[in-house]
Structures are given as structure tokens and as C-alpha cells.
Amino acid sequence: MPTVLDEIISGVREDLAARRAATSFQQIEAMAAAAPPALDPLPVFRTAPGVAVIAEVKRRSPSKGALADIPEPGALAAAYAAGGASAVSVLTEQRRFGGSLADLDLVRSAVSIPVLRKDFIVDAYQVYEARAHGADLVLLMASALDDEQLSDLHDLATRLGMTPLVEVHDAAELERALAVRPSLVGVNARNLKTLEVDRQVVADLLPLLPSDVVAVAESGVSGPADVADYVRAGAGAVLVGEALVTGGAPAEAVAAFITAASGVRAAAAGSASAAPQDKE
């Protein structure tokens, strides 16, 4: 039986074929080369106070159906940036998530922070396309790619100046992901084959990441307490969609996540400096 992920990817391939018929590989390559250079998100992620929030523009999802209309993705992205987000994620998958490259264009022109193209990337064309539309980061899902594809697409995105976010959901995928020496790894609490969310997966896998990799906790955040849990588990960044698009106050929500994360860091610093005295 095909999984949800298999079904999404076959739709993505059909839509891709239609775009390719309209814009050739050479044309998209030339557009990517002509785009302003990509921003490097890693220094921003490493120095963000509390936690780096990657805030997502997400209209619908296969698990929840319609989430929010989002008539003005650029305005939403600007609110995220005003709240202190370190990057904006734009879902460009059409059939299940209601996104498009037009959303990516609108967000790109509305903010100056790094922008992630979030899609089911299975072909080099999509990587050039991301760059042509101003993306600084691209999502590469270990669950959707074999080792060779993952390595080739990671190299291509890096050559184009972008930062790949390599997404994993279990220890085997993490091992495959680390083979490409990524600088940014996301642990998705949602299993995209079953759509179930298990935040424990994040807590289990984040400690296995090398310390020079920026660790992103993805999915399943319903409020600041979940962000605090992810930060305690070792997340340097959190990727949040649903809670931000349905909450009605995106800037305030992003700011509250950062405040919660800063609280965790302050408590950890306090107990570290208290520890030697405790022993006396």
C-alpha cells in the first residue's frame, strides 16, 4: 500500500512535469544564476537569543485539512520577522498544503531574513527553482530520497549557495543524513508515512547530532511549553507551522516562543554555575 508520502510525491512529480514543460531546465538554471545571492542562515541560527524560530507559512496539511486562508503570505512573513523569527519556511507543495512558488515570491519580497523552500524535493530542477525564486534554504527529506539523491541534491543546493535542511524521523535516516555532512539537520516529530506526531522522537534523536550541526526540532509545537521542551532536548532551532497560522497573533506567538526558550537557557546557566557550590 502506498504511504501518504508516496502519494504526495507522485502528485509533486506530476506538477513538476507541468512546470518543466513551461520553463526548461536551462531556463530555470539561468534564473537561479541571475538571482541575488542566498543568505547564510547558520550564523543567525547559532546566535539567536533563546532559540532560532523558523516560522512557517502553511495553509493546509494532509493531517488537519484547512488551517488558515493566508490571503497575504508576505504580511504573515513580515509579522513573523517582527516577532523575532530567524527564518521563514514557505510550503510550496500545492495539492496537500495549498502552497505555491507564488507564495515563495511574495514572502521573499516581504522579508530580509532567510527563507526556506519547504517542499518534497526529489529532482535537481526543484533545487534550481528554489534558488530562482529567492530561497536561501531547501528542505531535503531523507525519507523521500535514496542515499545518492540525498548526496547529489545536498551538493547541488550547497553549490548554489543555499543551506540544505536535511530532515529525518528515525535513527536510520539520521545515520544516512549524517553521511552527507550536513550543517543543518531537522528531526521531524511527525512521521510523514503515517502523519502521527511523537515529540519523543525529537528528544531521542537530537542528542545523537554532532555538536557542530545546528539541530532543528520540527512539528508538534502547540505553545511555548513545547518549545521549552525541545530546547531542553537540545534544539537550536524550532520549526513551527500550525500553531502560528491558527493562533491569530503570529508576531506575539513567535516572541513568546523565544521568551520560553530564553527561560530554559537562563535556568540551565544558573544551575551550571550553582553546581560547583552544591558540592561544597
Ligand SMILES: O=P(O)(O)OC[C@@H](O)[C@@H](O)c1c[nH]c2ccccc12
Ligand atoms: O504545523 P506544525 O506541526 O508546527 O509543523 C510544521 C512543520 O514541521 C511541518 O509542516 C513539516 C515538517 N516537515 C515537513 C515536510 C513536508 C511538509 C511539511 C513538513
